[in-house]
Amino acid sequence: MVPLGNVLIDNNLPIGQVPDATSTVALGTGQSKVVSMTQAHVHATTVDTRHGRDSRSESFATRFTRTELAVLSRAAAKDGMKVREWAREALLREARRSEDPLFTELIATRMILLNLLKPLAMGQVVTPEDFTRISATVRSDKRKVAQEIQQQYITASPKEP
Numbered sequence: 001m002v003p004l005g006n007v008l009i010d011n012n013l014p015i016g017q018v019p020d021a022t023s024t025v026a027l028g029t030g031q032s033k034v035v036s037m038t039q040a041h042v043h044a045t046t047v048d049t050r051h052g053r054d055s056r057s058e059s060f061a062t063r064f065t066r067t068e069l070a071v072l073s074r075a076a077a078k079d080g081m082k083v084r085e086w087a088r089e090a091l092l093r094e095a096r097r098s099e100d101p102l103f104t105e106l107i108a109t110r111m112i113l114l115n116l117l118k119p120l121a122m123g124q125v126v127t128p129e130d131f132t133r134i135s136a137t138v139r140s141d142k143r144k145v146a147q148e149i150q151q152q153y154i155t156a157s158p159k160e161p
Contacts, residue, residue, distance in 0.1 A: 099146065103146055104142055104143055107145055108139075108142040108146075111138045111142060112135070
């Protein structure tokens with residue numbers, strides 16, 4: 001017999017003795033198992049009733065030094081969270097992030113400076129029209145340029161051991 005919450009998967013009862021029913025079995029964790037019993041099988045699906053989402057069933061572990069754990073603990077405490085909860089949110093946020101807006105704006109500032117400094121260094125006058133053109137070009141190209149530069153950093157930097 002294999003226990004599953006309050007239900008046994010293989011109860012070795014004759015088929016006629018397994019009831020036809022569907023019931024919710026509380027697990028005491030804010031979750032419940034929706035159990036459907038037929039004469040042929042028992043089927044269970046976990047639903048997190050607190051958040052209305054699929055239950056979390058996958059995990060992975062990693063090791064940290066005491067110093068690293070202290071850094072993570074301070075960051076989590078600053079946000080009023082436990083380390084595991086904070087780390088989960090940080091990992092998902094990073095995985096879902098398509099671009100870093102701060103990095104993109106930093107690159108945009110660099111582009112403006114480079115496009116303005118060259119003519120100024122050569123003794124040319126930068127007109128308001130030149131500045132408007134430069135600004136429009138930077139606005140339209142900054143994301144593409146930022147992605148290219150970010151890719152250069154990714155391919156050039158060695159991975160930590």
